[in-house]
Amino acid sequence: MSAILLFSPLTIRDLTLRNRIVVPPMHQYSAVKGFPTDWHLMNAGKFAAGGAGLVIVESTKVERRGCGTVGDLGIWDDGFIEPLRRLAKFIKEQNAAAGIQLGHSGRKARARRPWEGDGPLPRTPDIDDWDAWTPVAPSAIAHSEKWPVPRAMERQEIKDLVLAWGEAARRAREAGFDVLELHGAHGYLVHEFLSERANQRTDEYGGSELNRMRFLIEITEAVRVQWPDDKPLFVRLSVEDNAGWGPEQSARLAKILKAKGVDVIDCSSGGITDVAPILGQEIKYNYQVPLAEYVRGHADIMTMAVGLIIHGDQAERILRSGQADLIAVGREILNNPNWPMDAALKLGVEAPFRNVPPQFGWWLGTRHRRGFGTRPSTWQVGLEETTRP
């Protein structure tokens, strides 16, 4: 086993990850009527071939009206199983584990793609199910002034939706995924239930903290019935949302979720207000790492750190200091899909190309052994220490 923690295998339930590098869910806004395209195969495939331990497919919607944009992936029908299986299979063929995030956009559904201006989508004739796509939420409270007022869900609708999450988990299992992540962050439906600001229900799904947690707890139970005991279950939370929900609440929730069979809390932030987690404010290296550390320490559960983790030595330090168990690298891996290979070289891992397929790895390994390895191609000579965390 490598002395470098980032490249040490990690076993969660019966799944052993080859290293602790995770590609977090990242929307591609490129599905067609919910179905993945070749783009998704290329996207997941390049990260898996780049050496990540786990690649989590973007937020995939458990019901049609939960779609954020016209390009969201879907898993609300058995027809999605086969095309999703192609994605999972290809990821696993590169010796990465295949994960998928289940989500529902709630009151932030029916939006534009970010590069088309974000915010609510204007009605266009090509969307044939506009009314059925009306955003729903725990209460009829808009996300902000520019968003439409959602329809408050009926109690029975909530019960039905809990079962829909369970059915989605079954489909993910049948499609062959190794890891399931429930999206409970970023101001989408599950987070809306958690938030006092978005949830003003007077039934058992609103009011007290436990009542606001109930939707996610019931989803977790429904999912665990369908998701095998030997496979890990992750939940992504906005551990701090700057609007009333914070680390203490998150840790209390994490304890309950752990007892229901959740293995890892993926620690993100924000989204319940108009300040998106990764937009609109100055953010710094490791900006969410203290959240992962807090939940890990207070709920005795594994955590995944995410958010401007850029360098291999930065990631290694987070693991060594016990702040998190897994490291998710998002936009930096968009910048360099071979990030794991690059980090392995820089951290001095023995056989740094071991994690990538021989189509790349064999050639790079021989080049490395012949002396090129002392100065890898993307090495930044003279990187000032002051810019490093």
Ligand SMILES: Cc1cc2nc3c(=O)[nH]c(=O)nc-3n(C[C@H](O)[C@H](O)[C@H](O)COP(=O)(O)O)c2cc1C
């Ligand atoms: C293009 C893009 C799409 C994203 N889509 C999702 C998503 O589907 N689900 C989710 O929970 N977070 C999503 N995120 C947030 C990322 O998973 C990650 O938490 C965020 O980018 C911060 O990590 P980073 O600084 O390493 O990029 C997305 C981020 C980007 C850049």
